[in-house]
Amino acid sequence: MTATDTRLEVDRIRFFEALADEMNADPTRFEVLGDVDMSIALVMRRPTGDAFRAQLVFDGIRCDGVDEIGEGDERQAHCWLEGDLADWQAMFANIVENGRAVGRQTINSLTLVGDRITVHGADPLGVDRFFRYNQTVQALLDGAAAVAAAPG
Amino acid sequence: MTNVATPDAYANLPETNPLGFPLDWSWLRGSKSEWGVQPKPSSRGLTMMDIAVGAYGEVPDEPPRRTMAPRGCDIEDPTPDMGYILNKKSQVWSDNVRELYEEAVARQWSATRDIPWGELQELPDDVEHAICQLCTFLSEVEMIAADLPAKWMWRMNHDFLEAKMFLCTQIMDEARHSEVFRKRALANGGGLLKSKAAGTELLRSILQAKTYTQASSLMHLLGEGFVLDIFRMGELISPTDVEKRIFRMAMQDEARHVAYGTLHLRYAVEHDPDVAEEIHEALDHGEMVLMEVGTQPDLTTALATLLAGGVENIETEGFPLQSQLSVKLLTSYLARCERAGLNRVQRTLLPLDLLGIDPDTFTPAA
Numbered sequence: 001m002t003a004t005d006t007r008l009e010v011d012r013i014r015f016f017e018a019l020a021d022e023m024n025a026d027p028t029r030f031e032v033l034g035d036v037d038m039s040i041a042l043v044m045r046r047p048t049g050d051a052f053r054a055q056l057v058f059d060g061i062r063c064d065g066v067d068e069i070g071e072g073d074e075r076q077a078h079c080w081l082e083g084d085l086a087d088w089q090a091m092f093a094n095i096v097e098n099g100r101a102v103g104r105q106t107i108n109s110l111t112l113v114g115d116r117i118t119v120h121g122a123d124p125l126g127v128d129r130f131f132r133y134n135q136t137v138q139a140l141l142d143g144a145a146a147v148a149a150a151p152g
Numbered sequence: 153m154t155n156v157a158t159p160d161a162y163a164n165l166p167e168t169n170p171l172g173f174p175l176d177w178s179w180l181r182g183s184k185s186e187w188g189v190q191p192k193p194s195s196r197g198l199t200m201m202d203i204a205v206g207a208y209g210e211v212p213d214e215p216p217r218r219t220m221a222p223r224g225c226d227i228e229d230p231t232p233d234m235g236y237i238l239n240k241k242s243q244v245w246s247d248n249v250r251e252l253y254e255e256a257v258a259r260q261w262s263a264t265r266d267i268p269w270g271e272l273q274e275l276p277d278d279v280e281h282a283i284c285q286l287c288t289f290l291s292e293v294e295m296i297a298a299d300l301p302a303k304w305m306w307r308m309n310h311d312f313l314e315a316k317m318f319l320c321t322q323i324m325d326e327a328r329h330s331e332v333f334r335k336r337a338l339a340n341g342g343g344l345l346k347s348k349a350a351g352t353e354l355l356r357s358i359l360q361a362k363t364y365t366q367a368s369s370l371m372h373l374l375g376e377g378f379v380l381d382i383f384r385m386g387e388l389i390s391p392t393d394v395e396k397r398i399f400r401m402a403m404q405d406e407a408r409h410v411a412y413g414t415l416h417l418r419y420a421v422e423h424d425p426d427v428a429e430e431i432h433e434a435l436d437h438g439e440m441v442l443m444e445v446g447t448q449p450d451l452t453t454a455l456a457t458l459l460a461g462g463v464e465n466i467e468t469e470g471f472p473l474q475s476q477l478s479v480k481l482l483t484s485y486l487a488r489c490e491r492a493g494l495n496r497v498q499r500t501l502l503p504l505d506l507l508g509i510d511p512d513t514f515t516p517a518a
């Protein structure tokens with residue numbers, strides 16, 4: 001698996017369903033990170049001008065709500081992460097290459113610098129939820145390494 | 153629940169013990185408790201939110217007593233006065249306090265076990281000095297956020313138990329933060345470096361605040377908001393995975409403390425609008441002291457050195473990135489103030505123009 005591997009179609013809802021399945025299949029790993037109560041949306045702007053939007057709903061140590069959402073619906077989530085599709089692909093490629101996000105490709109680093117992927121919330125307390133549960137979100141995203149390695 | 157106690161139930165029980173002392177069966181024969189009110193566990197277990205039903209679930213705005221008796225129980229009168237001075241719900245409450253308590257309990261971690269101390273490596277001299285200086289500062293300031301709740305907790309009416317329970321978790325969190333930064337300063341042979349007066353001055357202002365709500369605004373909103381942003385920066389300033397892990401874990405804790413403070417202040421202002429001016433006065437002073445701490449030359453040079461990966465690139469990389477992050481820090485703080493119902497944008501003496509922060513980007517406080 002290399003950073004340029006194209007098997008991961010990250011702007012598809014089935015990719016996020018697979019990440020959620022990875023999380024839900026590994027309660028031991030997520031239990032030590034603690035319970036989560038948060039809805040978070042991801043917005044991936046495609047070069048064609050449209051965008052893919054997904055919403056993930058976390059409850060306890062599970063991610064049970066994975067839905068593709070429409071334009072503007074991200075504002076209903078506690079917080080949302082937004083960036084160009086290429087930047088999302090680079091982040092997931094880094095995860096696949098290293099088994100987990102490293103360096104400035106962690107979701108916290110990316111949103112902290114904020115020049116590629118940014119964090120937003122209709123309410124600052126929603127954004128604070130992203131910090132409160134940050135390591136669980138990172139662990140879910142790191143699941144991309146296992147999704148990429150899975151047969152098919 | 154069918155076994156409802158009635159006054160004539162258990163009528164034939166003994167009235168004295170074998171030594172002749174009188175016995176009290178009132179608890180069994182029917183107190184005013186809500187026999188039959190039965191909270192149901194949620195998918196995560198039996199949470200504080202689940203049990204907040206019936207008389208126990210109602211938190212009075214002004215409890216009639218100052219007792220440690222559990223809210224919702226049948227209290228014998230007269231009962232001793234515990235001398236509480238925070239007897240209004242608006243003085244301590246926040247609407248997210250039960251959830252935050254549960255979250256804190258579920259997300260505890262160990263500075264001994266959960267940090268990969270074995271992966272520490274020898275670092276360039278300037279970087280090791282910088283991380284030790286930062287950890288010295290953090291180890292000092294972290295404990296104020298334990299001392300401050302401890303100072304006020306025993307003065308809070310016991311009917312506000314959940315707020316006190318949350319503050320207990322904060323005290324544990326801060327002990328762990330103080331522990332983990334002290335351990336990091338010592339673990340790689342650099343040791344604890346300089347403590348400067350400006351940092352201690354800020355801590356003293358927080359501890360000496362006249363009211364709990366003023367203290368909470370200085371600590372939860374201003375001070376911990378600042379510390380939360382330093383922890384967020386941890387990803388960028390950490391020389392190894394050891395420090396990264398420390399900052400990531402501490403960040404999650406810190407965000408809970410800020411979340412309590414933001415909604416506590418909102419609750420306080422909504423229920424007692426006069427308190428807003430009291431908070432503003434505390435923040436007028438606190439922001440200036442924080443500016444002094446945030447710009448103190450030892451802390452800024454240590455942070456910029458870490459951001460640049462060493463002193464060599466401090467001017468080309470360290471300082472510019474630091475300025476960029478300072479803008480983010482103050483922007484998040486001002487947004488939290490608005491969320492708390494406090495319009496600081498128009499009042500603050502922080503140099504927003506100098507930092508390039510546009511006051512019009514903030515949604516005005518409701």
Ligand SMILES: [Fe+2]
Pocket residue numbers: 294297325326329379406
């Ligand atoms: Fe802390």
Ligand SMILES: [Fe+2]
Pocket residue numbers: 297326376405406409
């Ligand atoms: Fe804290």
